[in-house]
Amino acid sequence: MFDGVPGWPVVLADGPVLLRPYRRSDATAWSEVRRANERWLAPWESTPVGRWEELNSPSAFRYVHRDQRRSARRGESMPFAVCLREHGRERFVGHLNIGNIVRRAFCSGYVGYWVDARVAGRGVIPTAMALAVDHAFTAGGLHRVEVNIRPENKPSRRVVEKLAFREESYHPRYMHIAGAWRDHIGYALTSEEVAAEGGLLARWHRLHAAAS
Ligand SMILES: CC(C)(COP(=O)(O)OP(=O)(O)OC[C@H]1O[C@@H](n2cnc3c(N)ncnc32)[C@H](O)[C@@H]1OP(=O)(O)O)[C@@H](O)C(=O)NCCC(=O)NCCS
Numbered sequence: 026m027f028d029g030v031p032g033w034p035v036v037l038a039d040g041p042v043l044l045r046p047y048r049r050s051d052a053t054a055w056s057e058v059r060r061a062n063e064r065w066l067a068p069w070e071s072t073p074v075g076r077w078e079e080l081n082s083p084s085a086f087r088y089v090h091r092d093q094r095r096s097a098r099r100g101e102s103m104p105f106a107v108c109l110r111e112h113g114r115e116r117f118v119g120h121l122n123i124g125n126i127v128r129r130a131f132c133s134g135y136v137g138y139w140v141d142a143r144v145a146g147r148g149v150i151p152t153a154m155a156l157a158v159d160h161a162f163t164a165g166g167l168h169r170v171e172v173n174i175r176p177e178n179k180p181s182r183r184v185v186e187k188l189a190f191r192e193e194s195y196h197p198r199y200m201h202i203a204g205a206w207r208d209h210i211g212y213a214l215t216s217e218e219v220a221a222e223g224g225l226l227a228r229w230h231r232l233h234a235a236a237s
Contacts, residue, residue, distance in 0.1 A: 030100040032165030037105075037156040039226060042149055043115060044105040044156055047093060051106055052086040054117040058141045065142040069178055072201045093122075101126050102134070103165065107153045109144060118144050121153045123161050123170060132168040134161065138184075148233065151184050155226040162216040162224075169216070173199060173209040185212045187236075188229055 037044040047055075059066070059081035067073070073080055093104040103126075107119035119140035126134035136157070138150050161167040172190060174181045185192075194211035201207075214225070222228045 030098060032160055032163075033097055033100070033103055035103075035160060035164065037160055038110075039152050039156055041110045042152040042156070043108040043110055044121065044153055045108065046097070047090055047104060047106045049087075049090060051090070051117055052083040055086050055089075055106075056081055056083040058117060058119075062139075062142055066139055068203050069139070069175065069181070070202065072204050096124070100128065103157065103161065105153070105157060107138075107140065107149065109149065118149060119153070121150065121157055123157060123165075123167070126167065128166070132166060134167055134170055136170050136172045138181075145180070151187055151229055151233075152226075154184065154188060155224075155229040158214065158219075159224040159226050162219070167216070170214055172212045174212065175202065175207050176210055182210070187232065188214075188225060189232065190214050191218070 034046040036046075060078060063077045063081075067077065079085060093102070096102040097104055102122055102124040104122045104124075105120070106117055107121050108115045109118050110116075119138065121136065121138040123134040123136050136154060138154065140150050158170055161170060172185050173196065174185065176182075190212040191214065192210060193213050196209045196211055198206035199209040219225045219228055222231070
């Protein structure tokens with residue numbers, strides 16, 4: 026369907042965590058989760074241009090989905106719906122995107138993510154990140170991924186710390202988040218850093234087992 030785009034589309038899974046491309050039929054679930062999580066998500070997202078209810082309505086999803094499909098088709102992003110498979114059902118619980126992909130001599134992208142507060146603390150996003158990064162470093166043809174996080178966002182910093190990303194930079198007034206230019210800490214990984222360990226998912230399983 027998307028001839029010529031390395032590694033897209035794809036479905037990835039580990040235990041109950043499933044990553045897949047969005048579908049048009051995700052509109053209702055996406056809107057329900059986004060609307061229920063305004064206070065949880067808004068402090069960490071780019072400053073909205075409009076009301077949360079409207080920007081996250083089922084009809085707004087049409088435009089979000091269209092933009093995601095366009096950029097994925099151009100090979101500029103890998104936008105995953107994050108789902109949990111439980112009790113024989115698949116439930117939409119979050120989002121993980123490898124965006125701003127630049128290829129040629131760079132072969133790098135930025136990872137962004139969020140999860141429904143109702144399933145926070147279960148390691149869903151570290152698992153999703155490990156699956157997506159391993160895929161990006163193999164079939165996706167990338168060499169490096171970056172994650173930029175506000176210093177105040179301790180849960181998100183824990184995600185990259187638990188996966189042993191390298192902290193490599195500090196960006197003053199980096200992005201317009203929740204109404205102001207906010208500093209960010211830059212974390213990164215290159216494919217060489219995880220290849221010797223059998224990938225990021227293998228590293229995550231090993232570190233997670235050692236910590237518990
Ligand atoms: C950051 C986020 C994606 C983490 O996802 P997750 O699947 O819950 O990740 P984890 O299960 O590994 O939990 C990460 C940390 O969150 C914290 N945490 C756990 N449960 C929590 C809860 N119910 N409420 C708040 N924080 C919680 C813990 O500090 C945990 O670290 P620990 O495992 O060392 O205790 C999630 O907190 C989120 O969506 N936050 C709002 C949006 C956001 O910040 N996006 C990232 C922007 S850079």
